[in-house]
Amino acid sequence: MSSPTLTLNDLIRTRLEEIAEDLWQNDRVMGVNHGDGRVLQLGTAAVWEQWACHSDHGYGLCGEPLVTATQASTLLGMYSDDDPVPNPSIPLIETELLDEGVGAFLPDALFHFSDVTREFKKAQG
Structure with missing residues (x-):
């Protein structure tokens, strides 16, 4: 009798599912399937949408795309460890x-x- 084999891919997939479930339960953030995402563009930079907010910030369901800190830095043309959006109007979601x-x-x-768009416009003058 042999025990089932657990692969690294299984562990990664399980952890990704746990993160997605926690984001939904705690922050009403939903992952976007790769083929269903939009291209988010600012200036000449573009990133692929991976997350969407379905929370109510007081104005009804948000539905806005969410970008990671790395994606925000890419869109803003920043390549440093500094916070890409120092004063977000909607609190960032830590995960x-x-x-x-x-x-x-x-x-x-x-x-x-x-x-991120507001920060981009501010930098443009």
Whole structure:
């Protein structure tokens, strides 16, 4: 009798599912399937939508795309460890996401696209 084999891919998939479930339960954030996401563009930079906010911030359901700190930095043309949106009008959502460049789950933040857009316009003058 052999025991079932647990692979690294199984562990990663399970952790991704746990993170998605926690984001939904705690913050009403839903993951977007890769084929269903939109391209979010500011200036000449673009990123793929991975998360969407379904919370009520006092004006009804939000429905706005959320971007990671790395995506926000890319859209704003920033390549540093500084917070890409220092004063978001809608509080950022802290979570843990898979960083494929590092190959590990690391703390990250999700920003509303409107806050990133506002920061972009502010930088443009």
